[in-house]
Amino acid sequence: MTALVALALAGVAQFALERANNTLLLGISATVIAGASIWTLGYHQSVAWMLGKVYSLPGGMTPRSRIVVAAAMGMVLVVGAAVAMVRYTRDDNCPQALELRILASPEGAQLTREVARAYARATAADNDGCPAVYPYVYAATTSAVSGALARQWADARKERPLEQLGPRPDVWLPDSMLDVRQVQDIAVKGTLPSPLERVTSIGSSPIVLAGTDVTAVPESDADTLPKMVSALLDRRRPAPALSAADPQSSTAGLLAADVYLRDAAGEMVEPEVAHKRARIVFNSTSAGINEVSLLCAYLREGKVPAAVLTSQRTWQRFVEGKALGGAGCTAPIPPPRDLPEPVVVKSAPALDHPLVQFTWTSARHRRAVDRFREWLRSADADSFLHESGLDEPHPACSELDRNACLPQEPRKTMTVYEQAKRPGRVLLAVDTSGSMAEPTGTARTTRFTVAAQGVGEALGQLGANDEFGLWAFPVPRGRPSNELVGVAAGSPQHRRAVVDALGTVEPDGGTPLYATIVAGMSKLATGTGGDRIRALVVLTDGENSGTRPGLRQTLAEVRRLTRADVRLYVIATGEARCDDVDGRTGPGPLYQLTRAGRGACLTAGPEEIPETMAELFETLWSGI
Structure with a gap:
């Protein structure tokens, strides 16, 4: 509509310009034409258009009249440029915040x-x-x-x-x-x-109990969260299940542990009961390093946990389908329907933010x-x-020392958890393909040297009762197999052997990722080790380059080996991605494999590898 008005004004002005015989009317007509051209054509096109107009003015127009018309148009262009500059600097470019x-x-x-x-x-x-x-x-x-x-x-x-x-x-x-x-x-x-x-x-944000198996509603203040969780975990049929984040990696997980490691009276349970409950939680929890990764895994599968202890903050985001953050959940995901209301107890521990x-x-x-x-x-x-x-800040939860929202003895809770946790039997397979020689940060640092540093730092989490082995893939030159160091107890000598073995490897070759996963999980499934957490951890910076097995066959093998109580974790760095590889939509192969292996796929930049590896091994090893 505005463009039509401008064209109409320009037409009238053009008519006047061709018939005007006095200077004032000429100036007004030229100004209107110039303004209408900027309005409809934009600044740069207007300059070219008006130059053409000046050259094509009626032949009978006097030189003085031509000068008046050109000056009027030029004045409009100058004013238009000034206005544009003011608008550009004021509206579209704010001062640097x-x-x-x-x-x-x-x-x-x-x-x-x-x-x-x-x-x-x-x-x-x-x-x-x-x-x-x-x-x-x-x-x-x-x-x-x-x-x-x-x-x-x-x-x-x-x-x-x-x-x-x-x-x-x-x-x-x-x-x-x-x-x-x-x-x-x-x-x-x-x-x-x-x-x-x-x-x-x-x-x-209090710790809440939620899930499809949670039907009890607290009737009074005597119904504490430890009492309700104890009733859930002590039942025989159906088999109890309870998901929670790892207390060594998550503050919400520590508060949850302070709930499930207490009896109905609120006292710490005996060691054998603690061991049983810690095992139930571990077996019920996939990708549970923190509460975001725990609930993200359920959300992506369109499922609801049978029972979970988590913060109200994260549970509310889960039920509303909001982005949780973390790999795979950076965007909103529609939640499952008919989600149960969480159990909120006044006396429950809480995050005080x-x-x-x-x-x-x-x-x-x-x-x-x-x-x-x-x-x-x-x-x-x-x-x-x-x-x-x-919720609103709690007046009694704002102090560092005396804080009603927190366990009175968090160190005691952690000690009970560490003693109850099963020792780990972990095999680490490190990608030593040619791409791992890519520099990171400085010319002397490569992806492989950073990975080796991460392994050395993570070994500090290894306890004497934990077991650890090291593989490299592809098979290093001069070696008969992937094995660099066999799985053995975490003695000081064994740790030194692991670090020394990494120092002998030079990155080279392709990435037979799927074959390594199947072979590594098979090794853990057939080995002895008693009542231990068994897990294969793979560190890779690329996609599978081997021809056999394919993804479908590897997924089938991973599911079969998971039934033998072996889990799969992947740390993806460099070009490796847990999701959406090469523009494909949906879960990437690494995510599919770790979900089938009841573990987790963790994305880490090269500089984040040591921290990510230490955090993961802290979850898998008992440290004692």
Whole structure:
């Protein structure tokens, strides 16, 4: 419609221009034509169009009249250019916002990103549409960052936080005060100045019991969560099932363990009962390193756990089909229908979601963090946080030391869990194909050297009762088989043999991934080892290059070997992907294989391999 109006005005002006005999009318007509051309054609096309107009003016027009017309059109072009420049610099390009570096937990990273984006939009609403901050959210486990935070992000002998984790954070949003205590304890033990400036709880998320087998509803305060879980786990038929995240990798998993390792009266169970319950949880849980990976696996399969102990925050995201974060769940997935309501008990332990400010933050960033904290505690953020599964901060859950939301003796809970956990029998198969020689970061560091470093660091998790073996694929030159070091108990001599063996390998050849998976799982299935967690862990940076077996046959073999109580885990780095390889939709081959093997596929950048490997082995080994 506007274009039609402009064309109509231009037509009238053209008629006047051809018949005008005074300077004023000529100037007005030329101005209208120039303005209409910019309106309808755009600036660059208008310049060419108006030049043609000036050259094609009526032959009888005097030189003075031609000058008037050209000047009027030129004036419009200059004004139009000035207006365009003002609009370009004011509306479309806001001043550079202050980068706010926010460190989050892996389980809370997705929610943290959403909260940070909402805050940035809130700052823009009062600033002519220009956000005052640019939030940069990144995630790492507490075990990975606690030492770096205590040292104020300075390097240590084996840790380079800036390179391995990211920039020094302006603010930290862990899941619980338990995470903050770890940093404080390291600083105290190392006689380091405390990095903690201020700690504020921004919400709470209780541990809930949910699932298709959960039908009981607490009738009074006497119906505690340990009492209800004990009734579930102590039944004989049908066989009990309970999923929970690993307490050594997840704070929510630790709070869940403090529930299922207690009896109906709230006391820690006897060792034999703890062993039985820990086994039930492990057998019921696939991909349970943390609660996001645990529930993501169910969501992708369109299933609901029989029973699960998880935080209200993550369960609510699960039932609403929101993105959980983590591999395979970065986008919303429709949830199964008719999901049961979770059991929420007032006395249950809870994540207290602290916001941690640091002593090293500059004055400008400190003011930005203060405004972020005030917004999170304001009514403007209440509805957003509530929809995300967070309740109001609990007054009794805002202190580091005396905190009603946390177990009174978390170290005791962890000790009982570690003693109850079965020792591990783990075979690690490391990809030594030619692509593993690709450099990472510096010219001296390759994917393989980083992997070897990760193996060496992970061996620190190995207990004397745990067993470990090492393979390489393809078969290294000069060796008769994939085996570098046979599976054996984790003695100091065995650990040294593993590290020395890796030093003799040079990356070369293809990637017979599927054949290695079948052979490795078969080796664990036929070997002896008693009552142990048996798992094959594969580290690879590419897709299968072997011809046999194919994916379908490998999946069938993995399912068969899983029935022999062997699990499969894959750490994918480099070009390897757990999902959507080469534009294909749906689960990738690595995800399909680990799901069939009741394990997990973990994506890790080259610099993340040591942390990922240590976290996984901490789950599989007892450490004692």
